[in-house]
Amino acid sequence: MGRFEGKTAFITGGARGQxxxxxLALAAExxxxxxxxxxRQIPSxxxxxxxxxxxxETEKLVRDLGQEFIGxxxxxRNKDEVDAAxxxxxxxxxxxxxxxxNAGIMATTGPPAQEIAAWHDSVDTMLSGVFYTLKAVIPGMIQRGEGGSIVITGSTSSMRGVAYKVDMLSPGQVGYGAAKHGVLAIMRNFAMALGQHRIRVNTVMPMxxxxxxxxxxxFAGVIADAPPGWMANAMQQGLVEPEDITNAVAFLLSEDARFVTGTALAVDSGQLLL
Ligand SMILES: NC(=O)c1ccc[n+]([C@@H]2O[C@H](COP(=O)([O-])OP(=O)(O)OC[C@H]3O[C@@H](n4cnc5c(N)ncnc54)[C@H](O)[C@@H]3O)[C@@H](O)[C@H]2O)c1
Known part of the structure; x- marks a missing residue:
């Protein structure tokens, strides 16, 4: 029996990627x-x-696992659309x-990143969007009285800066980091207030x-220009796979983590150590 039998999951930004x-992992369980x-595309x-x-395609893959799906x-960025969903x-x-x-964008490259729209799109998606999502789901969770589990997707950029030159102090780049730092404040406040309702709130911070x-x-251009060691980590690992993040998310969502709340779990191969 899977860890999520009889449960319903709501995932933002689940059309692809993480x-x-x-x-798929939650459906498989x-x-x-x-x-x-x-x-659709956001211009920034x-x-x-x-x-x-x-x-x-996500729908097909979930249904192939025998589970129901709503896409x-x-x-x-739009509170009314989140509430309606x-x-x-x-x-x-x-x-x-x-x-x-989980929904996110990287409006950090090229001329669009230098426009102020990139700040608003980044903060609206990855900070306001997270707030709207949590605000929308908790009344039902509280009313049902059976608890719940929420995982916010942060980043190693929740804990550090990445701008290695003045040109990277763009609205999109700094907005990304500000949003990813900001979700930790959302997590901590929601986790405090919702603990009494057995609703847990955690963050995963991928490399x-x-x-x-x-x-x-x-992004390849950003890496090519970077100083040596910009993406360094203790395990000398390049990119990890979406499933590596999923494993941490599934743990945090599951009863295996039933007393874990208000935690920011880095899946970073030790990047934040350096
Ligand atoms: N890929 C990385 O290296 C990395 C590292 C750390 C954190 N993250 C974070 O992981 C999360 C998932 O990203 P990913 O790597 O799967 O990238 P991705 O681009 O494959 O997936 C992001 C998804 O979010 C959706 N999305 C974007 N803006 C949205 C909006 N305003 N409303 C609804 N949906 C929206 C996109 O359409 C897309 O399906 C993001 O929050 C990202 O910031 C990614």
Missing amino acids: GRSHA GADVAVLDIC VQHSMATPEDLV IQGDV VAAVEERFGRIDLVCA GVNTKMVVNDF
């Missing part, structure tokens, strides 16, 4: 899955974002037990992960 990996993903982002076809195209999922599944607040967010020509 979010899809989380969806018995969860029904709902995904909210924008499935140079790397390609997910498409409607990506969301259809919703919507934008976590959560309402639709609760209407159809009757509950949300597990949450991955570089093998997804289209960083495996693209634009």
Whole structure:
């Protein structure tokens, strides 16, 4: 019997990448899955974002595992769209037990990163979007009285700066780091207030992960210009796979972590040690 039998998961940014990996792992252990993903391009982002076809593929893969799936195209920057998505999922599944607040963008490269829109898109997606997601799911969790588990996706950029030159002090780059630092404040406050309701809130902080967010020509240029050791870590590891992050997320979501809350778990091969 899987760890998530009878549970319902709500995952933002699950059309592809880490979010899809989380969806498949939770489904493989018995969860029904709902995904909210924008499935279109935000102009300040140079790397390609997910498409409607990506969301259809996630649906197919979840259904192949024998679980129910709801795919919703919507934008976590918009509180009304997040509220509507959560309402639709609760209407159809009757509950949300597990949450991955995972949607993200890397508006850190090229001329668009230097525009102020990149600051707003980054903070709106990865800070406000996380806040909207948590605010939307907790009333139902509290009302049902059966607890719940929420994992926010931070980054090693939740704990450190990465700008190695003045040009990197762009709205998109600094907005990324500000949002990823900021989610720790969201986590700590929600974890404190929700503990009495047996709702746990944690953060996973990945190092570089093998997804289209960083495996693209634009980010390759950032790496090529970087000083030696910019991505160094104690294990001398390059990118990790989405499944490496999923393993940590699934642990935090599961009863294996039933007394773990308010924790920021780095999956970073020791990057933050250096
Ligand atoms: N890939 C990395 O190296 C890395 C490292 C640390 C943290 N992260 C974080 O991991 C999370 C997942 O990223 P990934 O690596 O899977 O990249 P990805 O680009 O493959 O996936 C991100 C998903 O979020 C969706 N999304 C973006 N903005 C959205 C919005 N406003 N509303 C709804 N959906 C939106 C995208 O369409 C996409 O499907 C992000 O929060 C990212 O910041 C990634």
